[in-house]
């Protein structure tokens with residue numbers, strides 16, 4: 001076990017109530033500052049793994065160590081002081097002002113500092129996430145991209161050492177996607193996110209975990225693991241690295257030849 005690892009998964013397993021395996025024998029170690037993307041086909045177990053890692057789902061098989069200590073030994077308050085999550089289903093009351101919604105993240109650390117210091121931190125996070133000009137808007141008036149940044153801002157006011165995000169770019173346009181992922185990548189906080197969009201991963205993550213049918217097929221630095229062979233094995237599609245203006249631009253060839261044949265027949 002690496003002494004410097006912040007998060008360690010050891011032989012994690014999880015089963016559905018009917019006994020079918022959802023996660024099988026998953027082990028990896030993550031260093032502080034890493035940004036881990038969990039990728040895999042639909043139903044592979046990505047959200048289940050994320051929920052185990054952040055403590056939403058209790059661990060019944062294997063163990064998770066956070067800063068060298070089993071996550072199960074943390075009280076919920078201790079966990080909230082280390083871990084912040086942005087789930088797929090955040091649904092804040094639309095009448096809340098953005099500023100008040102983001103301040104909810106400070107609840108676990110309210111006693112740590114003065115009201116003025118909390119207000120200063122809140123302004124800092126709102127500025128960092130580009131939301132300061134919208135601070136007095138109601139949540140219902142925000143766009144999808146702004147709302148996603150508000151969820152991340154709420155998580156950041158918790159001052160976590162680990163940030164978990166489940167599909168943070170779902171339903172966002174390319175510009176909003178870029179803003180959300182750049183924000184996470186530049187935070188300097190160890191982060192774990194479920195990401196469907198493979199071509200975004202080389203730009204915004206340092207590490208990748210490839211899941212297929214509840215098993216970890218590969219884990220490691222993105223440049224070593226996100227290879228055409230692994231993508232073909234896990235997703236059954238071709239992963240291409242195109243060269244443009246001295247940059248490598250990743251691309252996916254997802255066209256299915258049998259469907260184009262059908263179109264020709266029609």
Ligand SMILES: Nc1ncnc2c1ncn2[C@@H]1O[C@H](COP(=O)(O)OP(=O)(O)OP(=O)(O)O)[C@@H](O)[C@H]1O
Nearest residue numbers: 016017018022040041042043044045046047048049
């Ligand atoms: N509590 C549960 N009981 C039974 N089956 C479950 C439960 N939770 C998840 N599953 C099933 O386990 C599988 C993995 O689900 P999970 O949501 O982790 O996959 P995922 O990789 O995140 O999928 P997607 O990409 O579609 O979001 C799915 O087939 C899902 O239906």
